Amino acid sequence: VARRSALRADLEALVGVVPELEAVRQTDRGLEVVIGGSVFPSGSGRIDASARARLRRVAAVLARVEDHSFLVDGHTDSTGPAEANQQISQMRAEAMRGLLIENGIAPSRIGVLASGEGAPIATNDTAEGRARNRRVEVVIVDF
Secondary structure, eight states, X not given: OHHHHHHHHHHHHHBTXXXXXXXXXXXXXXXXXXXXXXXXXXXOOSOOHHHHHHHHHHHHHHTTOOSOOXXXXXXXXXXXXXXXXXXXXXXXXXXXXXXXHXXXXXXXXXXXXXXXXXXXXXXXXXXHHHHHHSOEEEEEETO
């Protein structure tokens, strides 16, 4: 329990320090680490190079998780056709999965989900809202 609390505290301490780390929140799925902002330009599934360097700090903390699996859930804004957005969300989830693997998490422990534009956290009527919806949620399952 103390190790779990320390891990969560370490992740929460990075909110505001790593600009792309928007939130750490407990959900029915587990502990969600919401990564968004400028990580994914509109229409892109690639992690921005400067964001990639900063996100390694988050990945290093996540790599300390030993007894749980991860689910990486990709999201998009509603710009463009839904089918294309579904593919982009898959690419975003795969890109984040790759970053986690590069930082020592076994591929067998990381599942991928592509939610497309179906679960917005902000309005798609503004540029700011669309940017927030272009995100990945890394879930520590049953944490």
